[in-house]
Amino acid sequence: xxxxxxxxxxxxxxxxxxxxxxxxxxxxxxxxxxSVRTPIRMEYTYTPGRALSDYxxxxxxxxxxAERCPETGQVFVPPRGVSPVAGVVTAGKVELPxxxxxxxxxxTRVPIATRPDLEPPYCSxxxxxxxxxxxxxxxxxxxxxxxVKLGTRVRAVWKPDDELEMAATNILGWEPxxxxxxxxxxxxxxxxxxxxx
Amino acid sequence: xxxxxLQAPLVLEYPFTRTTGxxxxxxxxxxxxxxxxxxxxxxxxxxxxxxxxxxxxxxPIGEMxxxxxxxxVVSWSWGGPPRDQQPFDRDVAWALITLDGADSxxxxxxxxxxxxxxxxxxxxxxxxxxxxxxxxxxxxxxxxTGENA
Numbered sequence: 001x002x003x004x005x006x007x008x009x010x011x012x013x014x015x016x017x018x019x020x021x022x023x024x025x026x027x028x029x030x031x032x033x034x035s036v037r038t039p040i041r042m043e044y045t046y047t048p049g050r051a052l053s054d055y056x057x058x059x060x061x062x063x064x065x066a067e068r069c070p071e072t073g074q075v076f077v078p079p080r081g082v083s084p085v086a087g088v089v090t091a092g093k094v095e096l097p098x099x100x101x102x103x104x105x106x107x108t109r110v111p112i113a114t115r116p117d118l119e120p121p122y123c124s125x126x127x128x129x130x131x132x133x134x135x136x137x138x139x140x141x142x143x144x145x146x147x148v149k150l151g152t153r154v155r156a157v158w159k160p161d162d163e164l165e166m167a168a169t170n171i172l173g174w175e176p177x178x179x180x181x182x183x184x185x186x187x188x189x190x191x192x193x194x195x196x197x
Numbered sequence: 198x199x200x201x202x203l204q205a206p207l208v209l210e211y212p213f214t215r216t217t218g219x220x221x222x223x224x225x226x227x228x229x230x231x232x233x234x235x236x237x238x239x240x241x242x243x244x245x246x247x248x249x250x251x252x253x254x255x256x257p258i259g260e261m262x263x264x265x266x267x268x269x270v271v272s273w274s275w276g277g278p279p280r281d282q283q284p285f286d287r288d289v290a291w292a293l294i295t296l297d298g299a300d301s302x303x304x305x306x307x308x309x310x311x312x313x314x315x316x317x318x319x320x321x322x323x324x325x326x327x328x329x330x331x332x333x334x335x336x337x338x339x340x341x342t343g344e345n346a
């Protein structure tokens with residue numbers, strides 16, 4: 001016999017806690033299980049591909065390599081090899097200066113168990129490099145997190161030369177340059193910055 | 198152009214802890230105590246593993262029912278050698294097993310030597326883990342009972 005749909009009085013809120021009955025005494029008399037650990041872990045071998053490999057190799061020399069969309073002129077960093085706007089292969093390399101401004105930021109005050117190196121409060125930000133059309137994420141360091149504003153000018157802080165690797169972690173963070181803030185007149189979007197050089 | 202193909206290990210990890218609620222909590226508590234519990238649905242059938250809500254009617258359900266520790270394989274697939282994060286040190290079969298007294302199957306491992314030892318309808322029984330903590334892995338797996346279906 002098919003189960004009958006549950007008819008519930010719509011004026012009565014659904015019960016939040018199920019009433020549990022019928023648990024054998026042997027089980028009911030012990031400390032109940034209230035939580036269970038269900039960690040998920042995925043191990044990959046990551047191959048960055050042509051464009052991002054060039055970016056990572058250049059990182060070893062403290063260079064930031066972007067690529068330009070041949071159709072719109074927009075500059076993407078880190079380069080992914082294709083223009084997400086035009087859907088075509090990017091090829092023209094652009095070396096960007098390690099300066100830019102904070103386009104968006106967040107101050108984190110809660111520690112992350114797996115990142116003991118990040119001591120709250122810290123400021124993570126989307127940073128628009130001078131000449132780029134898209135921002136990328138970094139930490140704003142060497143300042144009070146509360147002093148960071150939209151438009152704060154920053155420059156990269158690199159690892160010591162003898163610790164440089166082919167890795168984005170060569171940039172320890174971004175520190176304020178002390179220059180006047182960039183005025184952000186409106187919410188800027190991809191497509192409005194293609195002519196920045 | 199880069200001269201070499203770069204590669205690096207990448208690990209994504211989410212250290213979840215889930216609260217179990219009263220019904221799944223009772224199921225897991227039962228496993229720790231060596232008892233397998235199902236839950237009775239509104240139509241009288243028994244679901245094991247249990248849910249807090251009837252999947253057909255959405256009605257809250259909480260009448261726990263102890264089910265057997267032997268059951269019948271209703272479907273299976275040969276899993277072969279365990280992957281790194283699976284809690285096995287040997288080849289296993291994955292099977293849907295309807296325990297005696299239950300009307301719906303649970304997914305678990307069956308320990309046999311090879312796929313030729315597996316069959317739909319075969320009878321299996323719980324093999325408990327040496328240490329039980331209130332987790333589905335308290336059932337280490339299932340082994341054939343040797344009886345016919």
